[in-house]
Amino acid sequence: MTDLAQNSSSRIRMMARLGAWISLIGGLLLPWMIMLAVETLVRDVPFPRAWRSFTLHLFAPGYNFFLVGVLTALPFVILAVIIIVHLGTASAHNTLIAYRRALGLFSAGLSMVLIAGWIHVEVLIHPDAQGALAYFYLPILLVTILPLGYGLGRALAKAFLPRLSL
DSSP states (O other), rough: OOOOHHHHHHHHHHHHHHHHHHHHHHHHHHHHHHHIIIIIISSSOOOOHHHHHHHHSSSOTTTOHHHHEEEHHHHHHHHHIIIIIHHTTTSSSSSHHHHHHHHHHHHHHHHHHHHHHHHHHHHHHHHTTTTHHHHHHHHHHHHHHHHHHHHHHHHHHHHHHHHOOO
């Protein structure tokens, strides 16, 4: 393997590992960060009091913020596995394909974050009894959005990334 291919391969593997960790940790922390942000920014609760309320309700019946975080994180775990398998196995000799895959996976992750964030904000700003049902449908919606976001990213990459001339 040439030195250029070796450097490119290590960069792609590092990008795959970093993307997987960001997906795992970000997917779990996303709803909790939104909960704290809504409490402090929308409801004007001081952050220490919002943090105390959050930690008290993390496992409390009727709130169970931990379950909300896990339900939101499940599709992001699937995304992390896809990142490792799909991007981590990209050929080192054809970096264009690896970068197209990376842009597709980034687009999938971004669309998932935007949809999850929007649903969490809507449920928290307009609370009602049926609003919590959105948390159970959210993983199904995010898993459905994943291939659509990936396809959009691949289409954008194909349109805007330069082609190799043979």
